[in-house]
Amino acid sequence: MARVVLDPVTRIEGHLRIETEVSNGKVASAWSTSPLFRGIEPILKDRDPRDAWMITQRLCGVCTYVHGVTSIRSVENSLQITIPENARIIRNLLMGAQFIHDHLVNFYQLHLLDWVDVVSALSADPAKAVTVDNQINSARTRTTSYFTAIKQQLAAFANSGQLGPFNNGYWGHPAYILTPEENLVFMANYLEALKAQKEVAHMHAIYGGKNPHPQTMIVGGITLNKDLTSSRITEFRNHVTAAQSFVNTYYLPDTTYLLGRYKDYVNYGPAENLMSFGEFPLSSSEPSSLFFPRGAIFNRATSSVQTVDVNNISEHITHSWYAGSSSRNPAQGETVPNYSGLDTAGQYSWIKAPRYQGQPMEVGPLARVMVNYGKGHAATRTQVSAFLQKLGLSLPAMYSSLGRTAARAIETKVIADAMVSWAGQVTATTPSTSAMPNRKTFSMASSGSGVGLNEAPRGALGHWVNYSDQKITNYQMVVPSTWNFGPRDGNNVPGPVEGSLTGVPVADEARPLEVLRVIHSFNPCIACAVHVFDPNRKSTFEVSAQ
Amino acid sequence: MGKDDRFDDKLEEKIDELVERKGISRRNFLKFCGAIAVTLGLEASYLPKIAEALVSGPRPPFIWLQFAECTGCTEAFLRSSSPLIDDLLLNKISLEYHETIMAPAGAAATKSLDEAVAKHAGKFFVVVEGSIPLANNGNYGLIGGKTMLQIAQEVCPQAKMMISLGTCAAFGGLPAAAGGLTEAECVHGALNGLPTIKLPGCPPNPVNFAALIVNYLLFNDFPAVDKLYRPTFAYGTTVHDLCERRGTSWCMQGFGCKGPTTYHNCPTVKYNDKTSWCVQADCPCKGCAQPDFWDKGSFFNYSGRYGA
Numbered sequence: 001m002a003r004v005v006l007d008p009v010t011r012i013e014g015h016l017r018i019e020t021e022v023s024n025g026k027v028a029s030a031w032s033t034s035p036l037f038r039g040i041e042p043i044l045k046d047r048d049p050r051d052a053w054m055i056t057q058r059l060c061g062v063c064t065y066v067h068g069v070t071s072i073r074s075v076e077n078s079l080q081i082t083i084p085e086n087a088r089i090i091r092n093l094l095m096g097a098q099f100i101h102d103h104l105v106n107f108y109q110l111h112l113l114d115w116v117d118v119v120s121a122l123s124a125d126p127a128k129a130v131t132v133d134n135q136i137n138s139a140r141t142r143t144t145s146y147f148t149a150i151k152q153q154l155a156a157f158a159n160s161g162q163l164g165p166f167n168n169g170y171w172g173h174p175a176y177i178l179t180p181e182e183n184l185v186f187m188a189n190y191l192e193a194l195k196a197q198k199e200v201a202h203m204h205a206i207y208g209g210k211n212p213h214p215q216t217m218i219v220g221g222i223t224l225n226k227d228l229t230s231s232r233i234t235e236f237r238n239h240v241t242a243a244q245s246f247v248n249t250y251y252l253p254d255t256t257y258l259l260g261r262y263k264d265y266v267n268y269g270p271a272e273n274l275m276s277f278g279e280f281p282l283s284s285s286e287p288s289s290l291f292f293p294r295g296a297i298f299n300r301a302t303s304s305v306q307t308v309d310v311n312n313i314s315e316h317i318t319h320s321w322y323a324g325s326s327s328r329n330p331a332q333g334e335t336v337p338n339y340s341g342l343d344t345a346g347q348y349s350w351i352k353a354p355r356y357q358g359q360p361m362e363v364g365p366l367a368r369v370m371v372n373y374g375k376g377h378a379a380t381r382t383q384v385s386a387f388l389q390k391l392g393l394s395l396p397a398m399y400s401s402l403g404r405t406a407a408r409a410i411e412t413k414v415i416a417d418a419m420v421s422w423a424g425q426v427t428a429t430t431p432s433t434s435a436m437p438n439r440k441t442f443s444m445a446s447s448g449s450g451v452g453l454n455e456a457p458r459g460a461l462g463h464w465v466n467y468s469d470q471k472i473t474n475y476q477m478v479v480p481s482t483w484n485f486g487p488r489d490g491n492n493v494p495g496p497v498e499g500s501l502t503g504v505p506v507a508d509e510a511r512p513l514e515v516l517r518v519i520h521s522f523n524p525c526i527a528c529a530v531h532v533f534d535p536n537r538k539s540t541f542e543v544s545a546q
Numbered sequence: 547m548g549k550d551d552r553f554d555d556k557l558e559e560k561i562d563e564l565v566e567r568k569g570i571s572r573r574n575f576l577k578f579c580g581a582i583a584v585t586l587g588l589e590a591s592y593l594p595k596i597a598e599a600l601v602s603g604p605r606p607p608f609i610w611l612q613f614a615e616c617t618g619c620t621e622a623f624l625r626s627s628s629p630l631i632d633d634l635l636l637n638k639i640s641l642e643y644h645e646t647i648m649a650p651a652g653a654a655a656t657k658s659l660d661e662a663v664a665k666h667a668g669k670f671f672v673v674v675e676g677s678i679p680l681a682n683n684g685n686y687g688l689i690g691g692k693t694m695l696q697i698a699q700e701v702c703p704q705a706k707m708m709i710s711l712g713t714c715a716a717f718g719g720l721p722a723a724a725g726g727l728t729e730a731e732c733v734h735g736a737l738n739g740l741p742t743i744k745l746p747g748c749p750p751n752p753v754n755f756a757a758l759i760v761n762y763l764l765f766n767d768f769p770a771v772d773k774l775y776r777p778t779f780a781y782g783t784t785v786h787d788l789c790e791r792r793g794t795s796w797c798m799q800g801f802g803c804k805g806p807t808t809y810h811n812c813p814t815v816k817y818n819d820k821t822s823w824c825v826q827a828d829c830p831c832k833g834c835a836q837p838d839f840w841d842k843g844s845f846f847n848y849s850g851r852y853g854a
Contacts, residue, residue: 061618
């Protein structure tokens with residue numbers, strides 16, 4: 001038995017510590033710790049609910065936009081507002097752009113170095129790399145001189161003696177199995193993706209003013225007015241098409257090929273229960289019009305997707321650094337921070353442990369793709385089937401670390417394809433097509449309560465707001481990484497990531513590369529996962545969620 | 547594209563080499579040099595020097611520390627263009643420690659930090675992202691078992707220069723806003739006034755970050771700063787004074803725009819390769835580069851066009 005600690009876990013957003021107990025070369029138990037507490041909820045108190053999105057958006061600069069729009073939705077829900085059609089479409093496009101950006105960066109910049117050995121790439125034969133490149137996708141036209149140049153660039157970097165971010169990596173670890181040529185092709189695409197993500201972010205700048213932290217959100221619509229022109233609409237469409245092309249040429253084929261080479265990861269990082277709140281409203285009617293439907297799957301029963309009732313969520317704090325009662329619905333949540341030192345047998349995280357119908361639920365790409373699949377979402381089914389067929393796998397294989405990383409690429413393809421047509425539905429500003437709030441259709445209430453639900457790239461997200469005298473009295477968020485990275489609950493049942501790490505092989509305890517692979521398949525984003533309530537406020541939410 | 551008689555042969559050769567190696571266009575490269583010159587307020591005669599600084603020289607070591615933050619500043623940095631972010635990472639600076647990007651994790655990551663501080667003491671730049679929680683003996687923020695304050699105390703004074711990147715690092719930002727429980731403070735304050743250059747903004751503009759680096763590569767020195775330690779090239783004028791809508795019927799002053807009291811060069815450098823910025827996207831400036839901007843009242847004038 002050995003305790004293996006990864007602190008800090010790198011190539012993630014935020015601060016995360018993972019401790020594992022390794023026995024006979026495998027993880028026997030794992031503990032997930034978030035060591036940062038920022039305390040955003042108390043800062044929201046007493047502010048105008050229409051301003052809350054500015055603050056909640058800063059929960060995360062990686063998942064930028066998502067916490068902003070969810071906050072806006074919660075206030076709009078309290079006012080029963082229907083936003084202008086143009087605003088609905090633009091919000092879907094901003095969200096879609098966020099998915100594409102986030103997933104690309106996860107795969108290439110955050111996850112890839114778990115599978116690709118940079119040092120090995122230095123001994124690649126560029127001519128053979130062309131062959132590999134065409135095996136991954138025959139539509140690629142890169143030449144020997146392209147890969148020679150990439151190799152030279154990497155070699156010049158290595159020979160400079162300043163290895164920077166690549167210094168002290170687990171290079172040469174026996175779990176790296178790719179050939180030098182495969183490693184070179186993927187390193188080339190690491191660099192290509194670094195450039196591509198910058199272009200993808202332009203979509204946020206066009207309809208949001210800038211990225212990260214787009215600024216055009218407003219209760220009732222989108223601020224875009226003078227700048228919503230036909231040339232902007234064309235500019236956006238061109239970016240969607242370019243992003244779609246990158247997904248088709250690189251991201252999806254790269255993911256499929258890489259997972260085919262590491263097919264044993266179908267055996268690790270298992271998933272059991274999945275939940276999705278659904279996303280992309282295609283009309284003003286929710287949740288019925290959601291492009292990605294809402295639903296929950298228990299015990300891998302893909303074909304029987306259950307409806308979701310947010311009143312069945314409870315949050316446990318038995319193993320978290322809070323004083324107070326052990327389990328509550330978020331609508332009645334109240335917590336007092338109480339740091340007591342890190343003790344995996346006692347309290348060990350700032351994250352609470354949310355449960356749905358008492359069960360730990362995984363949220364994120366895998367949840368969405370399987371809920372979509374179970375609900376008969378045609379585009380998702382086509383991509384899942386194609387992926388499984390290529391790797392010679394069947395549907396249950398999706399409930400794994402391999403399936404989780406595949407699901408991210410699959411849904412990116414589905415979203416990018418859909419965005420091409422959505423982008424064509426935006427209309428330039430005229431008096432009858434404005435995306436701006438229509439002041440004739442609603443007025444701000446003095447008091448109210450509302451819920452905003454959506455799917456962030458990392459999973460199901462909900463904001464609950466209560467206000468009176470146009471001031472926030474209570475604000476609660478249940479966020480993706482809280483679901484995935486939360487600690488054990490009151491019954492000592494591990495959170496999804498903790499449970500998922502059991503059984504992962506560890507060839508070298510000093511370099512737990514395999515553990516990192518499973519952690520990164522969840523795409524940790526921790527800044528938003530930690531939150532607290534003002535202990536002096538005990539107001540409850542009266543929200544009938546779908 | 548033809549040669550430029552402002553550049554000598556040796557520099558031409560280096561530019562050619564860079565252009566070929568990077569597969570970027572010569573035109574884009576020179577355009578970037580021009581943009582940097584404008585951002586820094588330099589005359590066109592500096593163009594060859596800027597090009598020279600970008601294509602040669604040793605890569606200055608950088609250590610990037612993340613405290614109570616949202617990683618938005620890092621994301622902004624990843625949007626750097628020409629030199630593209632990949633070029634910046636591989637050819638311009640040596641990023642010795644950055645948790646979001648670096649390959650190693652856990653003890654191996656901490657080793658990278660320790661080695662870089664020891665090897666480059668007095669010579670490295672430290673970039674700080676996020677503020678530092680001081681309450682509860684610093685236990686609201688822990689990395690590798692150390693408090694964020696401890697890490698800042700150990701690393702920052704060893705640097706040649708500390709760059710406080712983003713509004714949280716520069717002024718405390720959101721964790722320090724009214725209602726916060728963690729007594730978060732900007733790194734300059736938490737380290738008892740350790741000298742720094744502040745690049746506030748939520749997020750900060752990567753163009754200004756690049757200009758700061760180029761300025762150093764050019765002059766081996768730091769740019770002039772104001773009383774709040776902000777470089778005057780980027781924070782010397784208000785948003786309103788630079789705004790394309792100033793004096794027009796589209797001016798957003800009536801809608802709660804903070805442009806008149808916010809010092810930042812957004813209207814000239816814009817964001818995401820000059821694609822847009824807040825006012826261009828029809829929303830008022832929120833004053834995100836100013837100290838205490840979270841506590842200066844509503845972000846919109848809701849009695850106006852954006853009200854209900």
